[in-house]
Amino acid sequence: MIARRQLLRGAAAFACSAAAHPFLTTVTLAGSDGGNPLGDHRLVVIILRGAMDGLDVVLPKGDADFARLRPTLNRPDALDLDGFFAMNAGLGGLMPLWQAGQLGFVQAVATPYRDKRSHFSGQDQLEAGTGMDVPLTQVRDGWLNRMLQAVPGLRAETAYAVGREELRVLAGAAPVHEWAPETLLELSPQAALLLEQVYHDDPLFLAAASEAIELGAPEMMEDMAGAGGLKGVKLDDVDKLVRFAAGRLREETRIAAFSLSGWDTHKSQARGMGRALMRLERAILQLQQGLGADVWGKTTVLAMTEFGRTAAENGSGGTDHGTGGAMLVAGGAVRGGRVFGDWPGLAEAALYQRRDLMPTSDVRAWAAHAMQGMYGFDRAVLEGAVFPGLQMGGNPGLIL
């Protein structure tokens, strides 16, 4: 412990270089408290990798074509939301949030990505936040990072990319911290002390090592080793991820992103979807708990996926890569208790290419409205720099 503190003190002189980003004209943000340029609001972005089947999360039970398209995925146990849509029972633990107006969904959303239905490209498009007019190989940063670039005077602690998975959504010129909470840097006090000496004359290594040793220390890990293993589903990695994120968000961090995978349900979806839903449910509940009522009250969680899945089940009780999907929004800052988005219907002629749910809104528009509602960004910044070429449309009232 002593070694670690010494190392930290040694590093203090080199930490916290708040880089200025000349990329954009600066904007004045609503709610700045002087300490943090982004004010009190927290934004958590969860990338759901593998193409979540929106029709199996928020089931359009009231649509006349639904039962026909989904013979084994009709889910009699789904929980009614508003008389038309029902929520998959796998998210049942979130019902109290729905009732409290802290959980909502957007149906029939998509990025501008169309037709090729590739996970890799679809996720790249989602995280880049650009339109189809720019080849993805030319996009060097993600939309969440471009939002940060629009805020002067940010420190790296403002945003955390959490987990081992690369998060392109946060990649770019604005300073961002990255940490995978499963990183365990177990050093004896003596080894830590000796490393401090070895790094003494190299500020870059000294600063990085001091932070690594602080964050990776086993004692921090112990209080994260939570209960897991409900019904045989591994949850302790989700717990670690989320508790780490919550810990940071309670302090100086305002933006966090991580990803949850396991949504690529090509077969036996009736069972296969359960694991992914349980992990998503767990992530949101842990976040709520970890943040505490005050911070949760100022938080928006956006969970988004690269695209939806086919409207009809395939021959093996699953669904294939599609287009329009669903997005989950949660947190005390959102006006939940409703399913947003225009419902296009599931009649064959209403489907995209007669196969997929027709997208009626752009995922990016919802993210843009969330950013505007919480941080007060100008529409010009959101439509020009963060999501170039986006038309946000009218304010859907997503944020309280």
Next chain:
Amino acid sequence: MPLTPELAAIRFGYGLPVAEGSPRTAAAMITFLAGPDEMAAAWPIAGMEVLGPLLRDNAEARRIAGKDPSQRHLYEVIEAKLAAIAEAGARATLARALDARDALRERLVTFWADHFTVVAPAPRDAARPAAMIEDAIRPNLTGPFAEMLIAVSLHPAMLIYLDQAQSIGPNSPQGQRQGRGLNENFAREVMELHTLGAGAPYSQDDVRQLAEALTGLTYDPKRGVKYDTRRAEPGAETVLGTTYEGESPETVRRVLSDLAARPETAAHLARKLAVHFVSDSPDPALVSALEAAWRQGKGALLPVYEVLLTHRAATGRTLAKARQPWDYLVAALRALGVRGADVMVWPEKKLREVVWTPMRSMGQFWRRPRGPDGWREEAAAWITPQALAARIDWAMNQPQRLARPLPDPADLARRALGDLVPEVVIWAATRAEKRSDGVGIVFASAEFNRR
């Protein structure tokens, strides 16, 4: 001050100790580079000669399975073979780096492979980038640069990655019939990344004209790379003031050669070489000297490398660069005495645990940089808390699995850093409470992580 053998190994190779028979002076290193490619012969990697027929058969098998799903096994067998070739290629690349007497050659191959980045994540495509290195980069390593540029630009891996295979002249017979058009992606990256550089004075119109001049150049697995006049945009194109007439592969070569010969290209590559090998903010005198050598030799690369090895600003003792994770792991394995023949027989799991997974934790996903601009150069991009934690963790825990008994930490420090070893590293390595911590401190030290 001339290049010392220690600096030659650390800055321009994969570290100390060097393989037996390695060149010790700049002049000898150049002689080796001009000689035969020993490692390509020792540890072969598949080029298109091997991949081409498999890719063709695979396309055919996928076509058949598209009509009749019961035939899926046809392509599954081929794709398993393609994935195995990619794995073997990665392994052989490691073996070459460990064994090479002219480690500079392997470092230069890595540099050019990054300069001409192609990414192919799907297992069935993953052997293509290595094939491009074998077919287009290694044979052209000593120049002229135009030859390398042309070879890379005509390689399937590049034509697919930057969408050239999808670009069709809108007024060509095929463009008219299919209503399809230009894809500017490749043309833009040729100018921005491969030749002139982002700051050079070229316009969107030049990009478009180049894209039109490149139409006709395409690839499909069945017929391979070819120039298809039915896809070529008719009429002359003007790129950077020079007009190109005629729809032929000759036009493609000419326009690429002219781009290679531009002074902006010389300046861009001179700076990039200095940044990669010497310093994130290189001495302008070094950059000018490299640029002058490039222009004088009309893009011949050997004389440029010679300047890189002998310029006073490139031979100083300050280790300004951070080793990228790949360099770091190769250097550590070399220092522990691991040889190419060892890694060639390691089980896949061990290779993954010792090399590929830690490398990814250190921020470098093997052959998967984020975009065509390749890996970052700045030390600060690599020495982050997360990535340094992965390096320290590797340093403390992996060596005991690879070298038994572990070397004496102070000896290791002297052997791996030569006369560049700081007293404090020896001091700390000898005071660790166990030998593996002492070894860990050497491999975690800033000096071992820099070059």
